[in-house]
Amino acid sequence: MGSPQPQADDGDDDVIRGMVRFLDDRTGSVPLVRKALRYVFPDHWSFLLGEVALYAFVVLVGSGIYLTLFFDPSTAMTVYHGPYAPLRGVEMSHAYKSVVDLSFNVKAGLLMRQTHHWAADVFVAAITLHLLRIFFTGAFRKPRDLTYYLGVTMLLFALLEGYLGYSLVDDLLSGMGLAIGYAVAMSFPIVGANVAELIWGGPFPGVPQFWSRMYVAHVFLLPILIGTLLALHLFLVAARHHTQFRERRTSEHRVRGTPMFPGYAPRSLGLMFGTASVLVLLGGLVQINPIWLWGPYHVAQGTNGAQPDWYLGWLIGALRLMPGFDVTIGNYTLIPNPFWGGALFPLIVFAILYAWPALERRVTGDRSFHNALDRPRDAPWRTSLGVALFTWIFLVFMAGASDRVFVLLGISYVAQIWTFRVAVWVVPVVAFFVTKRTCRALKDAERVRAEREQAEREAHAARAAG
Amino acid sequence: MSWTRRIVAAVAAYRWWKSRRRQERITPPSPPDRPAETLLIALLFAAAACAAGFVAVYALGSVPRRTQFLGLSLGLAFALLSAAMILVGKRLVAQEQLEEDYPKPREHEQEEQDVVQLVEEGGDRFTRKRLLVISAGAAGTALGAALIAPAASLGPFLDVDPFFATPWSRGRRLVDEAGKPMSATDIERDTFYTAYPEGADREQFGAPLVVVRLQPSALHLPSGRAGWAPAGILAYSKICTHAGCAIALYRKPTFPDLEPKPALVCPCHYSTFDPASGGSVLFGPAGRPLPQLPLYVDPAGHLRAAGNFSGPVGPSWWGVRNRKPTTGTTT
Numbered sequence: 001m002g003s004p005q006p007q008a009d010d011g012d013d014d015v016i017r018g019m020v021r022f023l024d025d026r027t028g029s030v031p032l033v034r035k036a037l038r039y040v041f042p043d044h045w046s047f048l049l050g051e052v053a054l055y056a057f058v059v060l061v062g063s064g065i066y067l068t069l070f071f072d073p074s075t076a077m078t079v080y081h082g083p084y085a086p087l088r089g090v091e092m093s094h095a096y097k098s099v100v101d102l103s104f105n106v107k108a109g110l111l112m113r114q115t116h117h118w119a120a121d122v123f124v125a126a127i128t129l130h131l132l133r134i135f136f137t138g139a140f141r142k143p144r145d146l147t148y149y150l151g152v153t154m155l156l157f158a159l160l161e162g163y164l165g166y167s168l169v170d171d172l173l174s175g176m177g178l179a180i181g182y183a184v185a186m187s188f189p190i191v192g193a194n195v196a197e198l199i200w201g202g203p204f205p206g207v208p209q210f211w212s213r214m215y216v217a218h219v220f221l222l223p224i225l226i227g228t229l230l231a232l233h234l235f236l237v238a239a240r241h242h243t244q245f246r247e248r249r250t251s252e253h254r255v256r257g258t259p260m261f262p263g264y265a266p267r268s269l270g271l272m273f274g275t276a277s278v279l280v281l282l283g284g285l286v287q288i289n290p291i292w293l294w295g296p297y298h299v300a301q302g303t304n305g306a307q308p309d310w311y312l313g314w315l316i317g318a319l320r321l322m323p324g325f326d327v328t329i330g331n332y333t334l335i336p337n338p339f340w341g342g343a344l345f346p347l348i349v350f351a352i353l354y355a356w357p358a359l360e361r362r363v364t365g366d367r368s369f370h371n372a373l374d375r376p377r378d379a380p381w382r383t384s385l386g387v388a389l390f391t392w393i394f395l396v397f398m399a400g401a402s403d404r405v406f407v408l409l410g411i412s413y414v415a416q417i418w419t420f421r422v423a424v425w426v427v428p429v430v431a432f433f434v435t436k437r438t439c440r441a442l443k444d445a446e447r448v449r450a451e452r453e454q455a456e457r458e459a460h461a462a463r464a465a466g
Numbered sequence: 467m468s469w470t471r472r473i474v475a476a477v478a479a480y481r482w483w484k485s486r487r488r489q490e491r492i493t494p495p496s497p498p499d500r501p502a503e504t505l506l507i508a509l510l511f512a513a514a515a516c517a518a519g520f521v522a523v524y525a526l527g528s529v530p531r532r533t534q535f536l537g538l539s540l541g542l543a544f545a546l547l548s549a550a551m552i553l554v555g556k557r558l559v560a561q562e563q564l565e566e567d568y569p570k571p572r573e574h575e576q577e578e579q580d581v582v583q584l585v586e587e588g589g590d591r592f593t594r595k596r597l598l599v600i601s602a603g604a605a606g607t608a609l610g611a612a613l614i615a616p617a618a619s620l621g622p623f624l625d626v627d628p629f630f631a632t633p634w635s636r637g638r639r640l641v642d643e644a645g646k647p648m649s650a651t652d653i654e655r656d657t658f659y660t661a662y663p664e665g666a667d668r669e670q671f672g673a674p675l676v677v678v679r680l681q682p683s684a685l686h687l688p689s690g691r692a693g694w695a696p697a698g699i700l701a702y703s704k705i706c707t708h709a710g711c712a713i714a715l716y717r718k719p720t721f722p723d724l725e726p727k728p729a730l731v732c733p734c735h736y737s738t739f740d741p742a743s744g745g746s747v748l749f750g751p752a753g754r755p756l757p758q759l760p761l762y763v764d765p766a767g768h769l770r771a772a773g774n775f776s777g778p779v780g781p782s783w784w785g786v787r788n789r790k791p792t793t794g795t796t797t
Contacts, residue, residue, distance in 0.1 A: 038492075108532075110533045179709065182781070194624065197621040201622075241568050255566055258563065259564045268555075281538065299668065302711050305733070324737065332785065333784055337751050342709075
């Protein structure tokens with residue numbers, strides 16, 4: 001290193017000073033920049049889950065823009081004559097053909113497509129884990145309930161966005177997914193058929209403009225909505241500061257952590273590049289959704305072992321678990337079967353998620369500010385009910401994989417479904433009580449340890465005095 | 467000391483204090499870390515090499531496994547950059563913990579009060595508040611309706627006739643994937659066939675059929691369907707009445723105790739239908755039987771529809787049990 005070189009440093013300073021002055025003369029925002037540079041980030045690994053989601057979103061936008069330059073959202077039919085021999089001579093939509101061409105004819109096209117698909121899966125996974133962290137630490141309490149509602153809304157939009165993304169490709173799995181989506185829309189009591197007719201422009205598979213509707217929603221409306229909510233979400237986080245675990249007496253009132261600059265910014269950039277790295281490596285090395293194997297969709301075709309992307313697994317599980325009946329009144333079908341699993345189940349889950357902060361406030365009567373986080377054991381009721389809720393969803397999710405279990409392990413499908421039909425109601429109750437017991441045991445152990453330490457300290461003090 | 471002197475001294479003192487303040491470090495001082503810096507430089511050069519490798523793999527004429535190498539080079543470049551940034555954050559900049567106050571509740575009591583007051587004062591010249599609220603509400607609602615109304619152009623919305631329409635009617639021939647008419651003698655047992663209406667659009671729920679052959683003695687079709695299955699050949703809508711997927715599995719009984727009869731299965735949610743009894747649901751979430759199409763064999767031995775389906779095809783909805791299917795196009 002040697003001696004410092006004031007000359008060079010001064011030069012740098014002048015350039016930076018010039019830029020800062022330029023900014024402040026024109027925007028007056030330097031006090032804000034000064035504050036932002038020293039914005040405090042409390043340190044905990046679980047606080048990074050939301051950042052991973054943010055960076056996956058960045059990768060999604062980047063790779064997605066590239067894909068739009070090659071994708072043709074048209075259902076007009078054409079015949080394939082490209083390099084992939086098994087599809088030669090097959091009639092297919094321009095939409096599907098453009099994605100096959102993107103995968104085989106465009107350099108780096110397949111890398112971008114697979115990275116985009118992996119990023120979508122990671123995006124929703126990161127949001128979900130982030131949600132679990134927020135829920136089980138009570139981070140959604142006042143003054144951050146608004147931030148939480150925005151986050152739950154982003155999860156909802158992310159699910160829809162992912163569904164539209166893989167529907168647009170018009171391969172066999174796309175079409176099967178769309179048919180199910182159509183059936184769920186039709187299943188809404190009384191108005192379902194009208195709603196489906198409006199969205200699809202007519203009975204399935206709908207008018208050609210339906211593809212434009214999905215496309216504009218996927219590449220414009222939903223990304224803008226998610227981006228806007230994301231900006232608001234981050235603004236609210238910054239406005240109220242991040243929560244932290246209770247480590248000191250002052251944790252509730254004073255936030256402690258690494259400042260944005262110079263400490264935190266490079267670490268967060270490291271996380272951004274790390275997320276991008278994992279997604280690009282997955283996109284390059286691990287095949288996902290090889291649409292040329294599925295072939296184009298036709299109404300008359302289906303394939304066995306069809307599985308959606310993981311984040312829709314809970315819906316396919318719910319659809320599969322329902323016993324077969326439509327609720328009818330005379331000649332009218334009040335509740336067609338897909339409504340239970342495809343609409344009511346997710347509506348209930350999201351209703352619980354949205355209602356939780358207000359519900360907890362009402363039940364506990366706790367309306368005060370909370371900046372310090374609960375450990376899950378500190379709030380046994382919330383933790384136990386949360387574990388029960390997520391066990392319920394997870395079991396339904398697992399039921400969606402029972403056909404794969406049948407193929408892999410040979411366990412009778414019917415037997416599995418009946419097991420799940422019982423388990424989804426019993427296991428969450430068991431999970432509730434087990435969690436509650438565990439929380440209490442952990443608290444008890446802590447109290448015992450604290451008392452022992454206290455006694456030892458007193459004994460020590462007594463010995464020192466005596 | 468005169469006032470001017472005092473002022474001059476004060477200004478000088480302030481300037482001195484300000485310059486001193488500028489000299490003071492904001493972040494805590496710590497010594498340079500040469501090895502970490504060397505590692506950082508190495509990481510950045512390595513990232514540059516990987517990114518350049520990406521460009522090279524991209525530009526080269528023919529590369530085996532190009533996608534894999536592209537992913538590997540770009541992914542590694544990002545990974546090295548990530549390591550470099552984490553190294554900077556953890557080792558090369560000042561390590562410090564800052565503390566500051568969380569925003570306090572009721573921090574802006576005065577401003578809150580002012581806003582409330584301003585809103586109240588802004589409206590205190592209005593005398594007929596009730597009527598104002600009603601008129602503003604009317605304007606808002608009507609304008610909202612006006613702006614939403616054009617969305618009805620998206621689809622027919624109220625016309626549910628298309629949901630009952632299928633291309634089938636008495637006399638229409640069944641053709642296979644290639645468009646060749648299907649002969650009764652071609653239909654074998656223990657397998658299933660997909661059939662389409664001759665000369666009609668195949669991409670509609672009303673079009674595709676699944677055709678199977680069972681022992682005529684094994685059939686127990688609902689009353690009124692006598693003669694619908696010539697020589698034990700049965701045709702059903704290929705579209706599952708649960709969620710609209712295509713029935714793509716035909717189950718031969720492999721475990722006779724559990725699965726005593728052949729069944730048509732949808733691979734989406736495993737709704738299982740009994741072809742012998744008019745498509746009734748054996749298992750799974752479907753709430754209606756699979757609609758059956760009556761068949762007859764023409765003098766040339768070809769299979770033809772003897773009418774329309776026993777019920778509307780596709781997933782259930784409010785009016786699905788209300789009417790019989792009609793012949794026509796769905797669009």
